[in-house]
Amino acid sequence: MITVLPIETPGLGDRTYLAHDGSTALVVDPQRDYDRVTALAEAAGVRITHVFETHIHNDYVTGGLALARETGAQYLVNTDDEVSYERTGIRDGDIVEVGAMRVRVIHTPGHTHTHLSFALEAGGEQIAVFTGGSLLYGSTGRPDLLGPDHTDTLVRAQWRSAHRLAKELPDSTAVYPTHGFGSFCSATQSAGLSSTIGEEKKTNSALTADEEAYVEQLLAGLDAYPTYYAHMGPANSRGPGKPDLSAPSVADPAELRRRIEAGEWVVDLRDRTAFAAGHLAGSLNFGLDGQFVTYLGWLIPWGTPVTLLGETAEDVAEAQREMVRIGIDRPAAMATGGPEAWAGGEPLAAYERATFDDLKAALDKSPDGGEEFVVLDVRRNQERDEAHIPGSVHIPVHEVPDRLGEIPAGRVWVHCAGGYRAGVVAALLDARGRDVVAVDDSFDSALDLGLCRADETP
Template identity: 85%
Template sequence: MVTVLPVETPGLGDRTYLVHDGSVALVVDPQRDHDRVTALAEAAGVRITHVFETHIHNDYVTGGLALARETGAAYLVNADDEVAYERTPIRDGDVVEVGAMRVRAIHTPGHTHTHLSYALQADGGQVAVFTGGSLLYGTTGRPDLLGPEHTDTLVRAQWRSAHRLAAELPDEAAVWPTHGFGSFCSATQATGASSTIGQEKKTNAALTADEGAYVERLLAGLDAFPAYYAHMGPANAAGPTAPDLSPPSVADPAELRRRIEAGEWVVDLRDRTAFAAGHLPGSLNFGLDGQFVTQLGWLIPWGTPLTLLGETAEQVAEAQRELVRIGIDRPAAMATGGPGDWSGGEPPASFGRAAFADLKAALDAGDGGPVVLDVRRDRERARAHVPGSVHIPLHDLPGRLDEVPEGRVWVHCAGGYRASIAASLLHARGRDVVAVDDGFDRARDLGLAAPAPETADDRQETSA
């Protein structure tokens, strides 16, 4: 009996898989912090002998090479991928035996040119396929991450790859993708936590629409993706080492102030309520309770020294673990406690929090009204927005702070998380801000925003 054990990485919207027959195991698409996988294998009493990569990833730094070296496993990467390390090359049609299991490589270009899916044969049949960034739940991986010059070729290849999988695998075969659980590698919002080839034939746009309709629908649904993606492919081709998760050095208040004044990023990991109530002046808020690593990796100028502030050492360790997954390996420093411990006697900074009802009251009061800053992405704003609001997507805000009009700024997003990040960026620049910590549906209910027509296959929009 074969067992498939998913290893979730919700901060990035990805999955790794440990698959075993009770004795030996294979791993598909391991994350950088591969100790989670080895711990799972140890608990199951199995030995990892093979590590498979579906593609050179664009949204995280792989742990595959380090895991293979640590365990002595074969590291299987497409023979056509240009990498700087020794690997076991694998090509379309190759079959690898892993204990009682047989794994067949299937070339499924679309997310990348060299993408492979892996069909798993065990227990007398083809029981599953690991689809990486090819066939996802209800959608497919996005085809535009390698640049616009490749997008048209890849999107059409993605449609053909989906049809190849549907044709070559039985309806009962389980579909196990790497992306699609909130990952920006997903072309549109994936649906569900599990699926089969048969279910995808009924529900996946790549399998229910003709090629032209699929291409048009998918390309229309694409939105921005995180800036740090540009660094992931080169890091994975170079061969990432195992991460260092040891604690950084502890910074005292004088060092924290020096780092802030030098233009470094000092990031407060507490939730947005605590941050608004009181924080170290000049620090920025990326709470661990939201899309921490995606948003921080998207906004920080790559290579900027980063200091982490947490209530506990455990919070800092959690943040470190998330950061190594995108190649931010060693924080410059850390500090724990609260604003009183970090400020050296300096009064804490704070700013206001509000709901959309408060914003409506401020707008109804007249006198020109407050500045309203919408930091949602383009597709979110296209569906509905507050009339007269200024729109600067959060990922553009660090470079466009000077475009925010003078006066008190009320910042909103879809749920409050991104608004707090934006408010902290503005407040660190000396601006008077109010963070709207409320769901945007409430703005609709209050008549602050009129809904626009929905578009097909809108990208995932978090409640952040």
């Protein structure tokens, strides 16, 4: 019996897979912190002999090379990928025997030019296909990550790749993508957690629409993606080593203040409610309760030292694990406890939280905003296009650090769609001395209150 075990990385919206026959195992697209994979293999009592990469990833640093070296497994990467390490080169049509399993390599360009999918067979039966960033649940991987010169070629290749998989594999074949669970590598997001080729034929636009309609629809739906992606491909081509997850050195209040004054990032990992109520002045807030590493990696000037503030050492360790997944290998320092201890007796900073009801009341008192306050919308462009609050200033969250000078003077009421991004930006503005109010509420409330209309043109 063949068992396929997914390993979730919800902070990045990705999955790794361990497949085994009871004694021998293969791994597909392992994350940098591959100790999760070896622990799962040990619990199952299986030996990892092969590690497969569907592509040179854009959204995380792979653990594939280090995992293969540690376990003595073959590391299988497309022969045509230019990498700086020894690997077992594979290409379209190759067959790889792994214990009782048989893996057929299928070239599925679209997310990248050299992207591969892996069809898993056993006992003459087609069981599954690992599709990486090709065929996702209800969608496909985005084709624009290699730059505009490649997008048109790749989006059309993606459509053809999806049709090839649908044609060559039985409807009963389970589909196991790497992306699509919140990853910005997905063209659109899907709530699906499992699927088959047959189900995708009915629901996936790549398989239900003709090529031109698919291309038009997919390209129209693309929005910004994290800037740290630019560093992932080169890191993966060089060959990442084993991550160092040992605890960083502990910083006292004087060191924390020195790091803040030097322009380093001191990041509070508590949730946005606790942070707003009281925090170390000058610190930033990327709570572990949201897409911590996606937004940290997106906003930080790459290479800036990061110090982590967590209520517990376990919180710091969790954040550190997420950071190594995108190549931020070592925090500069850490501190645990709470803001009173971190501040060393200095006064804590704080700012207000509010709802859209509160914002409506403020707008009713001052309809034009004017010099009294500004409403800052930090959602992405597509969200803004669907509905917005008239008179609000729009700066997507990832553009705020470079566009601070565009935010008018006065109190800033900052909102997003649910509160997490607003909290990130409120902390950033507060650290720079701005008077802020973080709107911690669902944007649906703004619609219900008549603050905007869903059909309004920005």
